[in-house]
Amino acid sequence: MQAITYDDQEELQLSIREKPVPAQDEVLIKVRLAGICNTDMEITSGMLGFNGVLGHEFVGEVVQDNQDKFTGRRVVGEVNIPCYDCQRCKRRQFRHCANIKALGMRGKDGVLAEYVTLPRENVFLVPNEITDKEAVFVEPIAAAVEIAEQYHLKPSEKIAILGDGKLGLIIAMTLQALGLPVTVIGRHENKLAKLSSLAIETYLEKNIPADFQDIPVVIDATGSSSGLESALNLVRPEGKVIFKTTIAKEININLAPLAINEVQLLGSRCGPFAPAIKLIKENNLPLGELITAQYPLKEGLKAFAKAREKDTLKVLVKP
Amino acid sequence: MQAITYDDQEELQLSIREKPVPAQDEVLIKVRLAGICNTDMEITSGMLGFNGVLGHEFVGEVVQDNQDKFTGRRVVGEVNIPCYDCQRCKRRQFRHCANIKALGMRGKDGVLAEYVTLPRENVFLVPNEITDKEAVFVEPIAAAVEIAEQYHLKPSEKIAILGDGKLGLIIAMTLQALGLPVTVIGRHENKLAKLSSLAIETYLEKNIPADFQDIPVVIDATGSSSGLESALNLVRPEGKVIFKTTIAKEININLAPLAINEVQLLGSRCGPFAPAIKLIKENNLPLGELITAQYPLKEGLKAFAKAREKDTLKVLVKP
Numbered sequence: 073m074q075a076i077t078y079d080d081q082e083e084l085q086l087s088i089r090e091k092p093v094p095a096q097d098e099v100l101i102k103v104r105l106a107g108i109c110n111t112d113m114e115i116t117s118g119m120l121g122f123n124g125v126l127g128h129e130f131v132g133e134v135v136q137d138n139q140d141k142f143t144g145r146r147v148v149g150e151v152n153i154p155c156y157d158c159q160r161c162k163r164r165q166f167r168h169c170a171n172i173k174a175l176g177m178r179g180k181d182g183v184l185a186e187y188v189t190l191p192r193e194n195v196f197l198v199p200n201e202i203t204d205k206e207a208v209f210v211e212p213i214a215a216a217v218e219i220a221e222q223y224h225l226k227p228s229e230k231i232a233i234l235g236d237g238k239l240g241l242i243i244a245m246t247l248q249a250l251g252l253p254v255t256v257i258g259r260h261e262n263k264l265a266k267l268s269s270l271a272i273e274t275y276l277e278k279n280i281p282a283d284f285q286d287i288p289v290v291i292d293a294t295g296s297s298s299g300l301e302s303a304l305n306l307v308r309p310e311g312k313v314i315f316k317t318t319i320a321k322e323i324n325i326n327l328a329p330l331a332i333n334e335v336q337l338l339g340s341r342c343g344p345f346a347p348a349i350k351l352i353k354e355n356n357l358p359l360g361e362l363i364t365a366q367y368p369l370k371e372g373l374k375a376f377a378k379a380r381e382k383d384t385l386k387v388l389v390k391p
Numbered sequence: 392m393q394a395i396t397y398d399d400q401e402e403l404q405l406s407i408r409e410k411p412v413p414a415q416d417e418v419l420i421k422v423r424l425a426g427i428c429n430t431d432m433e434i435t436s437g438m439l440g441f442n443g444v445l446g447h448e449f450v451g452e453v454v455q456d457n458q459d460k461f462t463g464r465r466v467v468g469e470v471n472i473p474c475y476d477c478q479r480c481k482r483r484q485f486r487h488c489a490n491i492k493a494l495g496m497r498g499k500d501g502v503l504a505e506y507v508t509l510p511r512e513n514v515f516l517v518p519n520e521i522t523d524k525e526a527v528f529v530e531p532i533a534a535a536v537e538i539a540e541q542y543h544l545k546p547s548e549k550i551a552i553l554g555d556g557k558l559g560l561i562i563a564m565t566l567q568a569l570g571l572p573v574t575v576i577g578r579h580e581n582k583l584a585k586l587s588s589l590a591i592e593t594y595l596e597k598n599i600p601a602d603f604q605d606i607p608v609v610i611d612a613t614g615s616s617s618g619l620e621s622a623l624n625l626v627r628p629e630g631k632v633i634f635k636t637t638i639a640k641e642i643n644i645n646l647a648p649l650a651i652n653e654v655q656l657l658g659s660r661c662g663p664f665a666p667a668i669k670l671i672k673e674n675n676l677p678l679g680e681l682i683t684a685q686y687p688l689k690e691g692l693k694a695f696a697k698a699r700e701k702d703t704l705k706v707l708v709k710p
Contacts, residue, residue, distance in 0.1 A: 159605065160628065168628030168652060222629075222653065286478065300646070309479065309487030310541075318650045322643050327619070330658040331637045333487060334541065337656040339649040 074391070075185035076372040079123035084116045086372050089125065092181065094189040100136035101147065101190060106183045107208040108379040108387045110238070110295060111318070112176070116376065120177060127184030127389075128176040131198060131207035135187075142195055148210045149183075150194040150345050151175045167342055184372060186391045196345045201353050208388060209359050210348050212239065216246035217351065218343025219314050225252055225289060232256075232284075234302055235293035236263040236274075238385050239316060241362060243293055246348075248272055249355040255284070257302075263385070266361040277302075292316060297323040300337075309333040314340050362386045393710070394504035395691040398442035403435045405691050408444065411500065413508040419455035420466065420509060425502045426527040427698040427706045429557070429614060430637070431495070435695065439496060446503030446708075447495040450517060450526035454506075461514055467529045468502075469513040469664050470494045486661055503691060505710045515664045520672050527707060528678050529667050531558065535565035536670065537662025538633050544571055544608060551575075551603075553621055554612035555582040555593075557704050558635060560681060562612055565667075567591055568674040574603070576621075582704070585680040596621075611635060616642040619656075628652040633659050681705045 077087040094100045107129035115122050128151045134142040154161050154169035161169050175190065176182020198207045216239075225231065231247060233240050236258025244256045248270055255273040257280060258264045264274040275284070286308035292299040293316045300323070303313045315337055330337060352359075366388040367375035379387040396406040413419045426448035434441050447470045453461040473480050473488035480488050494509065495501020517526045535558075544550065550566060552559050555577025563575045567589055574592040576599060577583045583593040594603070605627035611618040612635045619642070622632045634656055649656060671678075685707040686694035698706040 165628050309484050315646065315650050318647050321647075322645045324641050324643055326641045327634065328637050328640075330656070331634050331660055332658070334658045334660055336658065337649070339651070339653045339655065341650055341653055 073186035074369050075125045075181075076127065076369070076376070076389070077125050078116050080118055080121075084126075084373065084376060086370065089185065091187050092189045094136055094138075096138065097191050097193070098189045099134045099142050099192055099195060101132035101149070101188050102135045103130050103132045103183050103186060103188055103391045104146070105204045105208050106130040106389045106391070108184075108375060108389065109212070112184075113376070113380060115177065122177055124176070125181035125183075125185045125188075126176050127182035128174070129208050129211045130183035130188070131204050131210075132183070132188065134195070137192070139192065141192065142197070146198045146207070147195045148198055148207055148345065148349070149175065149190045149196065151177070151211060152342060153180060153191055153194060184369070184389055186369065196349060198349065199353050202349070205363065205388070206352050206357075206359050209242065209362070209386075210345060210352065212242045213246050213351060214343035214345050214348035215239075215316075215341065216243040216343065217250075217347050219243070219291065219316075219340050220247070220250055220252075221343055221347075222340060223312060223314065223338055227251055227253070229253070229288040230255065231289040231291065232287045232306055233291045233293055234299055234306075235295065236260050237293070237295060238362060239295065240293040241266055241385070243291060243316070244272055245270065245357045245359075246351065249351055249357065260383070262383070266358065266385070269358045269361075287311065289314065295319060297321070301325060304329050304333075304335060307333075307335055310335070312336045312338055314338050316340055363388060366390060392505035393688050394444045394500075395446065395688070395695075395708070396444050397435050399437055399440075403445075403692065403695060405689065408504065410506050411508045413455055413457070415457065416510050416512070417508045418453045418461050418511055418514060420451035420468070420507050421454045422449050422451045422502050422505060422507055422710045423465070424523045424527050425449040425708045425710070427503075427694060427708065428531070431503075432695070432699060434496065441496055443495070444500035444502075444504045444507075445495050446501035447493070448527050448530045449502035449507070450523050450529075451502070451507065453514070456511070458511065460511065461516070465517045465526070466514045467517055467526055467664065467668070468494065468509045468515065470496070470530060471661060472499055472510055472513060503688070503708055505688065515668060517668065518672050521668070524682065524707070525671050525676075525678050528561065528681070528705075529664060529671065531561045532565050532670060533662035533664050533667035534558075534635075534660065535562040535662065536569075536666050538562070538610065538635075538659050539566070539569055539571075540662055540666075541659060542631060542633065542657055544569075546570055546572070548572070548607040549574065550608040550610065551606045551625055552610045552612055553618050553625075554614065555579050556612070556614060557681060558614065559612040560585055560704070562610060562635070563591055564589065564676045564678075565670065568670055568676065579702070581702070585677065585704070588677045588680075606630065608633065616640070620644060623648050623652075623654060626652075626654055629654070631655045631657055633657050635659055682707060685709060
């Protein structure tokens with residue numbers, strides 16, 4: 073089968089790989105549609121030390137299930153594959169398993185391929201109401217839901233989202249659907265306009281009103297090293313900064329304001345699939361606005377080149 | 392009167408100042424004993440832009456109170472002087488007042504002097520059971536109590552305190568007195584030994600056991616730029632790092648582990664005086680162990696020199 077692979081010798085390439093064979097606890101999935109995430113691009117710069125088939129955002133059809141539970145069904149899949157045996161798993165911190173594998177990121181081939189295998193435990197059915205082009209967003213929407221899963225967000229308390237990239241826009245749509253009062257701060261009029269069908273307040277960073285300050289909750293979804301400093305300037309004393317940025321490099325920052333203003337800087341990563349699926353099914357999220365381009369799998373390298381362009385939002389790949 | 396003053400022209404010096412005159416809402420206090428804090432030393436490097444009489448840790452006797460409530464009584468005093476009028480004060484965030492003054496730090500002369508004035512609202516009586524040498528520790532113990540005031544610390548969850556300086560040792564004594572299971576990690580055998588009268592686990596940093604990891608709560612009281620990285624290495628996924636370090640300089644750090652491990656980095660600063668006074672009264676804290684030296688006010692410059700020496704813990708100054 074065809075697959076987009078990366079290894080530190082050969083770089084990114086379109087490869088021919090053996091069709092994977094599911095283990096006893098796994099199902100075989102034919103990928104219908106996949107998305108390229110910023111993490112995939114970080115992997116291609118060698119950051120995470122991963123070698124293998126890339127990709128973890130997808131929707132597919134189960135073509136082999138020894139227990140027949142999912143055969144023929146359209147599914148999405150949770151990225152993290154825990155060992156269920158270490159101390160962290162025993163504490164039910166499955167997504168933080170000490171021996172974790174992660175689809176297309178760590179010890180497990182990903183979804184930018186014709187076929188992928190995944191443990192049955194990781195598979196979630198996609199309701200008919202959700203299209204393939206919506207279903208590829210389940211994983212990033214789950215990551216947005218995670219914020220509300222981890223921390224108490226109050227319907228009365230203003231939330232500022234910093235960043236108008238894919239992540240910022242998805243978090244905005246998600247928290248808006250959860251009834252929370254969000255404002256998005258970005259640097260691109262055309263990206264902020266993607267939210268225009270929703271009643272979401274947006275500001276260009278250079279036009280933030282003077283009285284927009286002392287914000288109870290600020291989410292850093294900039295993916296940039298300057299995001300945290302902006303967030304610490306905007307948040308009110310004893311407020312929360314949700315840290316969604318996973319850039320794997322050192323930043324230079326003065327953290328004294330965090331102690332002095334008693335701010336809470338709260339890390340947040342992957343999230344639960346079931347509420348993300350429910351949220352897409354029950355809300356008319358303008359996810360189509362986030363899709364910049366779609367390529368066939370055999371043009372996967374072009375898809376990555378497009379994904380790296382400055383104005384691109386989501387790029388999809390169809391096997 | 393004599394006073395230890397700092398300004399960016401004249402540096403640190405022993406000055407002669409007018410005895411202060413209390414405003415209508417203030418009392419006049421004759422200082423009995425004062426302490427030198429790391430913040431005082433930071434001020435003398437020009438960090439906080441403060442000019443005036445230094446010092447904020449003290450015990451004194453009220454010698455003038457127009458309402459006669461405190462006259463003749465032994466008192467300590469809350470450092471932060473809010474305006475009671477700004478938006479933050481209206482939200483009852485008094486210690487984060489937008490127009491805050493702070494004793495010996497911002498807009499208000501401090502306690503390294505024969506006399507000091509303070510708003511009546513900031514004054515707390517010292518019970519007879521507490522000696523002067525204990526009372527000077529009310530302010531830093533309040534800052535330690537603040538951790539439990541802000542965040543839910545569970546009696547069953549291990550707390551690692553990084554740092555065996557004054558702050559680390561005071562936090563250890565305080566949380567131990569609150570029934571919490573603390574372990575102190577330091578670099579100085581002689582400083583860790585100050586806790587030997589208490590049943591507190593201590594380790595030299597170089598001798599941390601291999602199984603001492605995945606700690607639910609880690610407190611960075613190192614006051615050093617490397618403390619946060621050590622804390623992020625020690626804390627378990629979804630755990631709390633309490634950030635007590637207020638070094639006013641940029642640090643270089645990779646914060647990706649904070650997002651990936653969904654850690655909570657929680658700022659913490661000053662705390663409530665009433666529970667700190669109660670805690671000293673009801674517990675036999677070995678605070679005397681923390682006192683390295685005491686100088687008369689007229690030798691205040693020597694006191695600062697001593698306070699800056701590497702092995703010094705608390706230095707006291709007696710007017």
